[in-house]
Amino acid sequence: MKIARVALDVPLPKLFDYACPEAGERDVGRRVVVPFGNRSLVGIIVAVSAETDVPAEKLRAAGPILDDMPSLSRDWLALARFAAEYYQRPLGEVVHAALPPRLRRPQPLRLATAAYALTEAGRAALPTLPSRARAQRALLERLASGPTSPASLGSPAALRAVIRAGWVGAVPAPRAPFRFVAEHALIAAQAAAVAAITAALDRYQAFLLAGVTGSGKTEVYLHCVAQALARGRQALLLVPEINLTPHLAETLARRFSGARIVTLTSALAANERAEAWLAAHTGGADVVLGTRLAVFAPLPKLGLVVVDEEHDASFKQQEGVRYSARDLAVYRAHAASVPAVLGSATPSLESWAHARSGRYRLLELPERARPGSRLPAVRLVDTRTDRAIDGLSEALAVAIRSRLDRGEQSLVFLNRRGYAPVLVCGACGWTGGCPRCTAHLVLHTADRRLRCHHCGHETAIPRHCPTCGNVALAPFGRGTQRLEETLAARFPGARLLRIDSDSTRAKGRWDAMRGAIVAGEAEILLGTQILAKGHDFPRVTLVGVINADAALVAVDYRGPERLFAQLHQVAGRAGRAQAPGEVLVQTRYPEHPLYQALARHAFAPFAESQLAERRAAGFPPFVHEAVLRAESEDMRHAIAFLQRALAAAPLSQDGIALFDPVPMSLARVAGRERAQVLAQSRSRRALQGFLGEWVQALYGLRSGKVRWHLDVDPIEF
Numbered sequence: 219m220k221i222a223r224v225a226l227d228v229p230l231p232k233l234f235d236y237a238c239p240e241a242g243e244r245d246v247g248r249r250v251v252v253p254f255g256n257r258s259l260v261g262i263i264v265a266v267s268a269e270t271d272v273p274a275e276k277l278r279a280a281g282p283i284l285d286d287m288p289s290l291s292r293d294w295l296a297l298a299r300f301a302a303e304y305y306q307r308p309l310g311e312v313v314h315a316a317l318p319p320r321l322r323r324p325q326p327l328r329l330a331t332a333a334y335a336l337t338e339a340g341r342a343a344l345p346t347l348p349s350r351a352r353a354q355r356a357l358l359e360r361l362a363s364g365p366t367s368p369a370s371l372g373s374p375a376a377l378r379a380v381i382r383a384g385w386v387g388a389v390p391a392p393r394a395p396f397r398f399v400a401e402h403a404l405i406a407a408q409a410a411a412v413a414a415i416t417a418a419l420d421r422y423q424a425f426l427l428a429g430v431t432g433s434g435k436t437e438v439y440l441h442c443v444a445q446a447l448a449r450g451r452q453a454l455l456l457v458p459e460i461n462l463t464p465h466l467a468e469t470l471a472r473r474f475s476g477a478r479i480v481t482l483t484s485a486l487a488a489n490e491r492a493e494a495w496l497a498a499h500t501g502g503a504d505v506v507l508g509t510r511l512a513v514f515a516p517l518p519k520l521g522l523v524v525v526d527e528e529h530d531a532s533f534k535q536q537e538g539v540r541y542s543a544r545d546l547a548v549y550r551a552h553a554a555s556v557p558a559v560l561g562s563a564t565p566s567l568e569s570w571a572h573a574r575s576g577r578y579r580l581l582e583l584p585e586r587a588r589p590g591s592r593l594p595a596v597r598l599v600d601t602r603t604d605r606a607i608d609g610l611s612e613a614l615a616v617a618i619r620s621r622l623d624r625g626e627q628s629l630v631f632l633n634r635r636g637y638a639p640v641l642v643c644g645a646c647g648w649t650g651g652c653p654r655c656t657a658h659l660v661l662h663t664a665d666r667r668l669r670c671h672h673c674g675h676e677t678a679i680p681r682h683c684p685t686c687g688n689v690a691l692a693p694f695g696r697g698t699q700r701l702e703e704t705l706a707a708r709f710p711g712a713r714l715l716r717i718d719s720d721s722t723r724a725k726g727r728w729d730a731m732r733g734a735i736v737a738g739e740a741e742i743l744l745g746t747q748i749l750a751k752g753h754d755f756p757r758v759t760l761v762g763v764i765n766a767d768a769a770l771v772a773v774d775y776r777g778p779e780r781l782f783a784q785l786h787q788v789a790g791r792a793g794r795a796q797a798p799g800e801v802l803v804q805t806r807y808p809e810h811p812l813y814q815a816l817a818r819h820a821f822a823p824f825a826e827s828q829l830a831e832r833r834a835a836g837f838p839p840f841v842h843e844a845v846l847r848a849e850s851e852d853m854r855h856a857i858a859f860l861q862r863a864l865a866a867a868p869l870s871q872d873g874i875a876l877f878d879p880v881p882m883s884l885a886r887v888a889g890r891e892r893a894q895v896l897a898q899s900r901s902r903r904a905l906q907g908f909l910g911e912w913v914q915a916l917y918g919l920r921s922g923k924v925r926w927h928l929d930v931d932p933i934e935f
């Protein structure tokens with residue numbers, strides 16, 4: 219009896235056995251359709267065995283094995299297994315999160331195949347084929363002379379049979395070799411970084427590429443990618459935001475003429491995404507560019523891994539399998555014995571600590587790459603003396619005016635979208651809160667709505683105060699829409715462009731806006747963090763930062779690290795071409811060490827002082843953390859579940875600190891109350907061992923309506 223062990227997307231930490239007489243070793247890594255309850259699911263065969271613990275009367279028969287694509291490799295399955303063990307999730311969940319949605323459906327793919335070729339097994343089988351298998355033999359002989367398009371292969375039935383046998387597989391269409399277009403000469407620091415990385419192309423080494431904004435990190439990546447491609451390898455390039463992919467994809471296409479570049483993001487249509495994924499899987503794609511989900515792209519010829527803006531929180535998945543794409547990228551590089559390059563102007567403290575300890579090799583780009591381009595001058599505007607009127611200090615207003623006069627662009631940064639963060643009744647103190655979250659409803663005047671930025675709940679703006687009937691309700695605080703009003707009134711006739719997730723929601727909007735900015739069709743850009751990340755706007759010479767102080771008093775120990783990174787990034791948009799840049803930060807606390815470090819572009823001293831604080835307080839990266847979270851309609855149920863979970867924790871807790879259940883800092887979201895238990899250890903291995911045992915006990919607990927999950931290396935509290 220042949221048993222297929224199948225990884226299925228169900229929340230149980232086990233594999234599922236099915237009778238599958240046709241299964242063989244060659245089917246490991248293939249999709250199979252199986253019955254589950256009264257549903258039909260698609261799973262991945264991870265092993266084929268002769269035995270099972272499932273009693274014969276309960277053993278069900280697997281449906282068809284789908285041989286519409288080459289099997290997932292053992293290396294890929296090992297990656298999924300590592301992620302499942304490290305993040306404490308069932309293998310089936312990880313595998314399904316890693317597959318593009320089109321491949322999660324229990325139907326065969328119908329994608330055009332460019333060409334077929336003999337596999338090793340096919341080459342070996344050809345001389346042994348019995349003479350009666352005439353059609354198959356003819357087909358293999360035809361393919362023995364090289365990859366062939368399906369149209370010239372004749373009998374579809376014979377083709378299916380030889381694919382099924384593992385003798386023939388899809389391959390990309392043959393094409394000419396690529397050519398790397400070197401557009402810029404490298405400056406010395408860039409050349410040194412490229413030399414160091416390319417010298418390590420045949421082994422594992424993690425590099426931290428710490429380069430100031432405008433130092434040409436991308437150029438370093440491109441030169442290293444060119445070297446990897448020249449060796450016939452594939453490169454994986456991860457970026458934090460979908461918005462960053464179109465521009466980079468254009469650059470890659472221009473610079474690697476003849477190479478196949480594919481993009482993998484959640485914004486792609488299902489078929490496009492499946493095609494890109496398969497191009498990676500069959501080795502047809504030379505470069506895979508994508509957001510965090512692309513870290514799971516199967517890459518049989520992986521030669522280089524690059525993570526740009528590695529400090530960015532977007533690399534951490536916040537639901538389902540809560541993986542860090544940056545950390546998995548480093549794992550992949552290690553498993554494939556190739557280098558990983560993590561780049562940032564403001565590296566994460568974790569990576570910085572690794573560079574200090576020698577685990578990562580630090581490569582620095584201390585200067586801007588473009589001749590004549592210098593880091594912008596940062597000026598702190600003390601709003602205790604230069605009072606901001608409608609959010610705008612006189613100093614910033616004067617600076618914007620001078621840019622308008624000179625025909626240069628200004629960028630005004632306010633990391634809060636909407637009109638105002640809250641609507642307030644001046645008579646009784648009522649504030650518009652979300653009924654489903656511990657959060658205020660944000661006022662959006664454009665469509666006259668109050669909207670929750672956490673759960674999406676929205677209502678019309680009330681005509682009067684629901685508590686006291688007062689009709690004079692007033693906005694409090696400032697969002698981008700309100701600041702847009704202010705700027706329009708202060709600079710009549712200036713061409714303003716507001717860029718936030720409201721104004722860029724429609725598909726293609728951001729691309730159009732970026733085009734308009736680069737073409738100089740806007741004079742004042744106003745926006746949120748969308749504007750801060752990695753973009754190159756050569757006409758921007760002034761950056762104004764509004765109301766960053768609010769983030770100084772963050773509840774989370776990562777607050778200062780994030781604020782510094784964000785402000786440094788946005789400041790870096792100023793003066794990237796020849797014209798010198800200037801940054802004005804409005805603050806009531808100009809003496810604050812964070813602002814002082816920012817003004818001196820002093821990342822390293824800032825990172826050192828933060829690390830010293832983290833060490834003293836016992837925070838990551840000096841300890842390793844995981845949280846067990848519980849969600850329920852009722853906080854008491856969530857806490858009670860966590861208490862039972864604590865009681866069920868393994869007795870051996872050497873080196874593990876377990877804290878009491880507490881509500882999360884944003885305790886209620888979308889009508890669900892959220893609480894958590896923090897586990898800490900100085901030893902990652904001890905923590906992993908503990909979690910592995912604990913999670914087994916957790917699956918055994920009755921949770922009722924409480925939903926729970928573990929989050930390893932959490933970044934949200």
Ligand SMILES: [Zn+2]
Pocket residue numbers: 643644645646647648683684685686687688
């Ligand atoms: Zn009132």
Ligand SMILES: [Zn+2]
Pocket residue numbers: 652653654655657670671672673674675887888
């Ligand atoms: Zn809400």
